[in-house]
Amino acid sequence: AQSVTQPDIHITVSEGASLELRCNYSYGATPYLFWYVQSPGQGLQLLLKYFSGDTLVQGIKGFEAEFKRSQSSFNLRKPSVHWSDAAEYFCAVGGNNRKLIWGLGTSLAVNP
């Protein structure tokens, strides 16, 4: 079955600390992978995507993610978190059918 798992429901980090949000997927074909961010009361904004090629992808707001096929993972990282990064983060996987499969999200809190 196709699925996306974000193992951490909630994470708290201190401002300036590094961040890694985990995403594991199960997908039968070559996946297209996405990370989105949702600030409170807002819609979802694309942070980055992986379709093919270099497995380390750079996104907006200083985020990056690494695709590891052997581990079926697409973890999101940021070297130094800012207070404005507090938000909900969603991982999604898609294929050739125009639909995305979504994880349940990870809520990030940032301590000053």
Next chain:
Amino acid sequence: NAGVTQTPKFQVLKTGQSMTLQCAQDMNHNSMYWYRQDPGMGLRLIYYSASEGTTDKGEVPNGYNVSRLNKREFSLRLESAAPSQTSVYFCASSEGVSAEQYFGPGTSLTVT
């Protein structure tokens, strides 16, 4: 270039009332989607339209109908609202197979 717009932003309905949520995109995208977002349940696809003139059920279509009015507009109708339909509704659009989805700001619906 407004991207994806949704109206209304907030709505309160009584059980049994009907309403239509409107969505429009100005990016000339072929595909459009309706999701609902509930706490702890992530994003769930209600209906989608791969291209103008086609619509398909998603994960949770019961109690909803959709109309792809033209390439720009995709509306979601609740014929007889139920408290279980209290949620935040997001419209999204995309272009191409498994391309990233662009989201509207959402409609917060409460059914009493």
